[in-house]
Amino acid sequence: MTPYETVIGLETHVQLATASKAFCGDRNAFGAEPNTNISPVSLGYPGTLPFLNERQVEFAVKLGLALGCQINRRSTFDRKNYSYADLPKGYQITQDEHPICIGGALPLRLSSAEEPSRNIQLHHIHMEEDAGKSIHAEGETGSRVDLNRAGTPLLEIVTEPDLRSAEEVDAFMSGMRQLVRWLGISDGNMEEGSLRCDVNVSVRPHGQSNYGTRCEIKNMNSMRFARRAIAYETERQVALLQAGQSVVQQTRQFDPETGTTAALRTKEDAHDYRYFPDPDLPPVVLTEAFIEQLRSEIGTLPWEAYDRLIALGLDADDAALISEDRTRYETFLRYAEASPAVPELAKLWVNRVLPLTQDAEPGLEPGGFHALQALIAEGRVSAANAASRLLPDLLERPGDPEARASELGLIQNTDTDFLTGIAREVVAANPQQVTAYRKGKKGLIGFFMGEVMKKSQGAAEPKETQALLRTLLEDNG
Known part of the structure; x- marks a missing residue:
C-alpha cells in the first residue's frame, strides 16, 4: 500500500434542461448548427441587459432540497472576470458570495460490497452560465468558436475534499447523473457535455490531517478518462514528493491518447477573477411557499427507492437497475403491489420485461403478471417456459395468461x-x-x-x- 492518501474534491457542472438560456431568451438545445442559438444578449453586446430564467432557479432549489442543502432565501449574482475566446462578454455570470444552496450531501453507493456506502459532503451549489466551445479540428492550424453553448444555464456542485479514489469519483458522478435525471432537471449526458466535472487532486501522507497542494484537471466528460487522469495525477504528485520536490498548484488538462496530464496554467485563486456583484441582476429572493411547492414535487429519491426495493426482497443488482430510472421504478412498484412474489417478479422484469419493452409501459396489466406468477407457483407452467415463451408472447399480445399458455401448449400435466x-x-x-x-x-x-x-x-x-x-x-x- 502506498504511504500516501489521495484527496479529491469535485466541481460538477450540470447543464439544465430549460427551454431557453440562463439570462436571455436564446434557445437552449444541443446539436444545432454552430452559432445559430445566439443573440446580442448572449454575445454581450453593449447596451444589452440579462434577465433571470425562473426555471433555472426552480431546478437549483429542487436539486438542493434533494441533497439536503440549506436553501438561501436571498442569493446574488456576481461577475467572474477572465479573458478567453469562447467567453464573449469577457466575464461569466455566476454566484460567488451568496450561492443559492449551502452544504448538503450525496449518498454514495459503491459497487464493491467490501466498502460501505457513505455520504459525500457538499460545500455549496451555485447557479451560473456556461461558456461557448472552442473547436480544434484535426488538420487545421487554428481554432474555431461555437457560441451556441454560451449562456446555457448551469448548476455547479462543489464538494468538500471528501473523496479518496477514482472509484468514489465514478460512483459520485453516476449518482449525480441518476439524481438530475430523476428530478427531470438535466439529461445528464456526459458525452454531450451536459454533465462534466473538474477534478481537484492532491496527496498527503496517511494519517496527516493537513491537505496537500491540489491540481485541478479541467472538463472531464468521461468517467473512463477521469479514472485514468486521477491515477496518473496521483502517481505524478507522489513521485514529486518522494523525490523531495514540491507540487505546484496548477490547472491541468488530460490527454486521452497518452493517459497523462499536462499543465495549462498556474491555478488561479478567487482574487484572480476579480469577482464583483453583477450590477444588472437583482438578488434572488425566495418565499417559503415557493420552496415548499418544489419540495412537494420531489417525491421519492433514488436512494430511497433502492432501499424500498431491498426491503421488498430484491437483491442488490436488481434493486439498483430498477431504481436507476424514476419511471422504471414507479412502473415496477405499481406491478409489485399486485404481485404474490416480488423478488421473482423483479427477475422477470430485469431479464425479460425491460429488454423487450425498453422502459415502455408493458401492455400486460398488473393482474396479468399476478396470474402469470400464479401459474409458475402452482407448477402449471415451468419458470423457463414462462420467461422464454409465455411472457414475451403476452407482452406482444396481451391476454389471459392461462388461456395463452394452453394455446401455446405450455400447461404442465400433473395427472x-x-x-x-x-x-x-x-x-x-x-x-x-x-x-x-x-x-x-x-x-x-x-x-x-x-x-x-x-x-x-x-x-x-x-x-x-x-x-x-x-x-x-x-x-x-
Missing part, C-alpha cells in the same frame, strides 16, 4: 396416470441406460427427464416426473 405411463415407456425403451443408472450413474436421470419431455411435448410436470422416474429406476424387482 399421475399420464406421467406414469410416459415414464414407464421411456424406462422400457432404454434398458442400457437403466442398467447404468442402477450401477451408480445417477446423473442419467437428466437423460430420462429429457426423453419424457420429448414424448410429452414439454407437458410433463418436472418435480412429479422426476420422482416417478426415480421410483421406477430404483425398483429392481
Whole structure:
C-alpha cells in the first residue's frame, strides 16, 4: 500500500434542461448548427441587459432540497472576470458570495460490497452560465468558436475534499447523473457535455490531517478518462514528493491518447477573477411557499427507492437497475403491489420485461403478471417456459395468461396416470441406460427427464416426473 492518501474534491457542472438560456431568451438545445442559438444578449453586446430564467432557479432549489442543502432565501449574482475566446462578454455570470444552496450531501453507493456506502459532503451549489466551445479540428492550424453553448444555464456542485479514489469519483458522478435525471432537471449526458466535472487532486501522507497542494484537471466528460487522469495525477504528485520536490498548484488538462496530464496554467485563486456583484441582476429572493411547492414535487429519491426495493426482497443488482430510472421504478412498484412474489417478479422484469419493452409501459396489466406468477407457483407452467415463451408472447399480445399458455401448449400435466405411463415407456425403451443408472450413474436421470419431455411435448410436470422416474429406476424387482 502506498504511504500516501489521495484527496479529491469535485466541481460538477450540470447543464439544465430549460427551454431557453440562463439570462436571455436564446434557445437552449444541443446539436444545432454552430452559432445559430445566439443573440446580442448572449454575445454581450453593449447596451444589452440579462434577465433571470425562473426555471433555472426552480431546478437549483429542487436539486438542493434533494441533497439536503440549506436553501438561501436571498442569493446574488456576481461577475467572474477572465479573458478567453469562447467567453464573449469577457466575464461569466455566476454566484460567488451568496450561492443559492449551502452544504448538503450525496449518498454514495459503491459497487464493491467490501466498502460501505457513505455520504459525500457538499460545500455549496451555485447557479451560473456556461461558456461557448472552442473547436480544434484535426488538420487545421487554428481554432474555431461555437457560441451556441454560451449562456446555457448551469448548476455547479462543489464538494468538500471528501473523496479518496477514482472509484468514489465514478460512483459520485453516476449518482449525480441518476439524481438530475430523476428530478427531470438535466439529461445528464456526459458525452454531450451536459454533465462534466473538474477534478481537484492532491496527496498527503496517511494519517496527516493537513491537505496537500491540489491540481485541478479541467472538463472531464468521461468517467473512463477521469479514472485514468486521477491515477496518473496521483502517481505524478507522489513521485514529486518522494523525490523531495514540491507540487505546484496548477490547472491541468488530460490527454486521452497518452493517459497523462499536462499543465495549462498556474491555478488561479478567487482574487484572480476579480469577482464583483453583477450590477444588472437583482438578488434572488425566495418565499417559503415557493420552496415548499418544489419540495412537494420531489417525491421519492433514488436512494430511497433502492432501499424500498431491498426491503421488498430484491437483491442488490436488481434493486439498483430498477431504481436507476424514476419511471422504471414507479412502473415496477405499481406491478409489485399486485404481485404474490416480488423478488421473482423483479427477475422477470430485469431479464425479460425491460429488454423487450425498453422502459415502455408493458401492455400486460398488473393482474396479468399476478396470474402469470400464479401459474409458475402452482407448477402449471415451468419458470423457463414462462420467461422464454409465455411472457414475451403476452407482452406482444396481451391476454389471459392461462388461456395463452394452453394455446401455446405450455400447461404442465400433473395427472399421475399420464406421467406414469410416459415414464414407464421411456424406462422400457432404454434398458442400457437403466442398467447404468442402477450401477451408480445417477446423473442419467437428466437423460430420462429429457426423453419424457420429448414424448410429452414439454407437458410433463418436472418435480412429479422426476420422482416417478426415480421410483421406477430404483425398483429392481
